[in-house]
Amino acid sequence: MAATMRKLICQVATNNFRLFPLYASSCKHHRLILRKRYKENEFLSSISFNNSGYDNCRRVLSTATERSNRRCWKCNSSTDEEKELYFCRCGVVQSVPSDLTYFKALNVPENFDIDTTSLSQYYKDLQKELHPDKYTQKSKEEQELAAGQSSFINKAYEALLKPLTRGFYLLELRGVPLEEVEEAVNPAFLMEIMETNEDIIDVASNPPVLQQIQEANNAKMDDCVQVVAEAFRNGDFALAKNTLIKLKYFTNIDGKIKGIQRNNMDST
Numbered sequence: 001m002a003a004t005m006r007k008l009i010c011q012v013a014t015n016n017f018r019l020f021p022l023y024a025s026s027c028k029h030h031r032l033i034l035r036k037r038y039k040e041n042e043f044l045s046s047i048s049f050n051n052s053g054y055d056n057c058r059r060v061l062s063t064a065t066e067r068s069n070r071r072c073w074k075c076n077s078s079t080d081e082e083k084e085l086y087f088c089r090c091g092v093v094q095s096v097p098s099d100l101t102y103f104k105a106l107n108v109p110e111n112f113d114i115d116t117t118s119l120s121q122y123y124k125d126l127q128k129e130l131h132p133d134k135y136t137q138k139s140k141e142e143q144e145l146a147a148g149q150s151s152f153i154n155k156a157y158e159a160l161l162k163p164l165t166r167g168f169y170l171l172e173l174r175g176v177p178l179e180e181v182e183e184a185v186n187p188a189f190l191m192e193i194m195e196t197n198e199d200i201i202d203v204a205s206n207p208p209v210l211q212q213i214q215e216a217n218n219a220k221m222d223d224c225v226q227v228v229a230e231a232f233r234n235g236d237f238a239l240a241k242n243t244l245i246k247l248k249y250f251t252n253i254d255g256k257i258k259g260i261q262r263n264n265m266d267s268t
């Protein structure tokens, strides 16, 4: 109950950060959201720093200052955080900012509902620019920076492409703790999953029946994705989390079915 109350207060403070800037910025759950939601400079000018107790504000300040003073390591000109995230206008590759989110890295809005086609396109274009072949003639420093960016972008793409991992990552950004995950699953649901797992093994050598199970499981996954999307739209993170946990179980089943199908293909 206390936790729910605290969350509610945090939400109010975060949404009205002009009224409660100190509270909102000192709350570890919402500092991240704040940092993303408001332009840092605007956020900073609303906070006073006269009290030594406001260490959290100072931390937010120092990160934000670091970002707004971002300079190219090579030509030293100040770089635009959005347009020159990867390359300075002098053409030289930059380092990954420490608080860069996967969403920002791949130029998609920080939502569960994203356009995966444009996500994939953006990712592919970026990887082309960062490809090691382009850096064979460049300095070791540039090669390493490009490799660092490239691996970060790979991680970001992998996380955002699938609804399951995208959902969990978004919860993480929203400050929702993901531990104690097992507790959230009710016994009836677990029983259903166990039965499906047994069915899969029983019908492994009967591809048409296996496919029926797969189709039913796909429908359940689709339903979960719809519920999660709606939950995020409504700010209902608890529902999003519980449904993502279910989706994880259905995804495991899907993996097992695909494994059996591959084995069947190999043995024919």
Ligand SMILES: [Zn+2]
Residues within 6 Å of the ligand: 072, 073, 074, 075, 076, 077, 088, 089, 090, 091, 092
């Ligand atoms: Zn430069």
